[in-house]
Amino acid sequence: MVATKFLLAVLLFCTIPAMNSSMRIGVYGLGRFGSFWARELVKHGFTVVGYGRSAKQAPEGVVLGTEDEVLTCDVLFFCVSISAFAQVLQNTASRIGPSTLVMDTCSVKLYPAKKMRELLPSCVRTIATHPMFGPDSGKDGVAGLPMVLCPVNCPKKDFQFWVDEFKNWKLQVIEMTCDQHDREAAWSQGITHFIGRTLSELNLQDTKLATTGYRTLMSIVEQTCNDPLQLFYDLQRYNPYARQMRMGLKGSLDTVMQVLKEQEKIV
Incomplete structure (x- = not known):
């Protein structure tokens, strides 16, 4: 047997x-x-x-x-x-x-x-x-x-x-489902590519003071910007949830900037 x-x-x-x-x-x-x-x-x-x-x-x-x-x-x-x-x-x-x-x-x-x-x-x-x-x-x-x-x-x-x-x-x-994919991808792949491309505009450089966190940011830039620029545009244009992601990201950035502005008044 x-x-x-x-x-x-x-x-x-x-x-x-x-x-x-x-x-x-x-x-x-x-x-x-x-x-x-x-x-x-x-x-x-x-x-x-x-x-x-x-x-x-x-x-x-x-x-x-x-x-x-x-x-x-x-x-x-x-x-x-x-x-x-x-x-x-x-x-x-x-x-x-x-x-x-x-x-x-x-x-x-x-x-x-x-x-x-x-x-x-x-x-x-x-x-x-x-x-x-x-x-x-x-x-x-x-x-x-x-x-x-x-x-x-x-x-x-x-x-x-x-x-x-x-x-x-x-x-x-x-x-x-396709809808579930796009909803989740906007807040994972879409936001990663958006942040990577945004950071690339800062032209960040390597430094002796680089922390593990900084190196992680640099790796995001490298990974996302190694893909064709067209992929970045397409991820933002063809995912119906991408605009919501960008607005959420902008709102969060505005909140942090406002908190810092209030802190500056205390100094």
Whole structure:
């Protein structure tokens, strides 16, 4: 009995890469994140076809394909900027295979989910995703990092397949609605990028007097400003809760400034 169970476990383990390799994954957009994401998919046993408008070569292990080849893969990840997503989807919707499962990777979720519902045929399955990491945070591996999945127009079994798949990557898989994602992201990712870009305007420099707290602030500037400036703009424009976050931040700053002003009167 023990030997039989062991044999079954070995057979199951051996079939996982084969199952993944038989599924063709398309990555549309081979910029900094798209190239990183395509490599991660290859690492986990998938056959990956990549397309980028100006890409001359694909990342190692990825097949450089035509636009139409990528659009008709079994699964299609759009790795384009938030602001470009609607136009790209409009230009490609009619050529996406009817059996293709489409996923975006935008850092906001309500907007791309809305566009996928509007522009794609109802027969096309869709999932909104947000890998909350990138080439910098994932350079030493993605295990333990958060991956958000929001069902849009997808059968439960297809959605569960990807939940299980990403859990096999040791990712911290978070299932939530698009609205919940954007509400929470405005006060986490959105505020971090806003503060990072604001601090960068001060042109802060390294100093021998740097405390641990100061070094943490400098690391925020480095992390956020290493991302494209367009990402910062898009996070603030396309997340409906970002303005509320900025107003809250401004109100808090005004309160602290007023308290300091009152203290100055005492001196």
